[in-house]
Amino acid sequence: MNCDRVKQKLVFYVDGSLSETERNEISQHLKQCDTCEADYRTTVEMVESARKMKIPEHDDMFWNVHYQMTMSRIEQKHHRRTLIKTLKLASGVIGVLLLFFVSRSYIEKSKPENFVSMPVGISDVAYNILYNILPSDKLPIPVEQLQNVVDLLEPEDHMIILTELLR
Amino acid sequence: MDSKEFEQLYKRYAPMLYRTAYRMVKNDADALDIVQDAFIRIFNSFTKFRNEANVQTWMYRIVMNLCYDYFRKRKKVLFVSERDISDYDNNQQLPSDDNVEKIADLENQRKQNLQIALDKLTLRQRTVFNLRIYDELSYEDISKIMNIKIGTAKATFFQAVEKLKIIMKEMEKNELR
The missing domain is CATH 1.10.1740.10 (RNA polymerase sigma factor, region 2, helix turn helix motif)
Structure with missing residues (x-):
């Protein structure tokens, strides 16, 4: 193995991730090459120095307290999430109800005042028949009120009136 | 759970x-x-x-x-403050013997230099270095953690170590002047 190749592999030689064959090859090279040997020493010193760097240690009691704090944060988050879900659901329901009532009141407002629900077309047919057959001066009520009167009647009543008038 | x-x-x-x-x-x-x-x-x-x-x-x-x-x-891609670790290391009690003190001083100096050098690594280089050196994870695990290829993890570790060596060498040269 030449110096360039060793330089590329040295880091992995130090961290112990090379295969045994490669390790042996590098070991052989280091015995013969002072430059690579010096490079190897620098790398080892640097890695050892890094490994020796201390960080604060916390004991079991500390971690117990930290665990309790973490759990209380988890619970808080859980409560908050549940509250948000409930609020979302409630606002959805309120929205739907509001839409329902608004649309209902709109429909109510757009209906004619005395509109009475009947099978579609019956009153129109009855009105047209009456209007076309009888001249306006023979009508028992003014033409303007005829629609309202007809609307209040049942289909059977229309037929009775028609029969009476046409007799 | x-x-x-x-x-x-x-x-x-x-x-x-x-x-x-x-x-x-x-x-x-x-x-x-x-x-x-x-x-x-x-x-x-x-x-x-x-x-x-x-x-x-x-x-x-x-x-x-x-x-x-x-x-x-x-917005700190590079680490700015090395105070915490340096202070912590400096607060450690050292033996009173002169030679031991000198060695310890040298060791401390090296640690501080290394800390400064580590600050100069990119975030990725630093992460790979930490996971490999301190946590002793395999390159496969590092690649999974960082969502990179094993080859990339190895190359990044190589670059990190080389960069650290260069920076530390420069710092040692400056100290000798």
Whole structure:
């Protein structure tokens, strides 16, 4: 193995991730090459120095307290999430109800005042028949009120009136 | 996830994850916050993860992501303050013997230089270096944690070590002048 190749592999030689064959090859090279040997020493010193760097240690009691704090944060988050879900659901329901009532009141407002629900077309047919057959001066009520009167009647009543008038 | 299982997981991994976070953010309080946030994420998504083989790798990934978020929030891609570790190291009691003191001084100086040099690495180089040197994870695990290829993890580690050697050499030269 030449110096360039060793330089590329040295880091992995130090961290112990090379295969045994490669390790042996590098070991052989280091015995013969002072430059690579010096490079190897620098790398080892640097890695050892890094490994020796201390960080604060916390004991079991500390971690117990930290665990309790973490759990209380988890619970808080859980409560908050549940509250948000409930609020979302409630606002959805309120929205739907509001839409329902608004649309209902709109429909109510757009209906004619005395509109009475009947099978579609019956009153129109009855009105047209009456209007076309009888001249306006023979009508028992003014033409303007005829629609309202007809609307209040049942289909059977229309037929009775028609029969009476046409007799 | 039941709380007993979570408690066991917490007590087993929290100190380890704290050390990893501390090496990244170099601040005790921030590292503890990261560990807490990590365990909240772990708690919330543990059932999803239950099938994966390596829980430890998954937890490291969460911690690393939180560390990256930490730097993103603070817009600190490079680490600015090495005070915490240096102060901590300087506060350690040293033996009174002169020679031992000199050796210890040299050792301390090297540690401080290394800390400064580590600050000059990119975030990715630093992460790979920390995971390999301190946590002694395999390149395969590192690649999973960082979502990179094994080859990239190795190349990054190589670059990190080479860069550290160059920086430290420069610093030693400057000290001798």
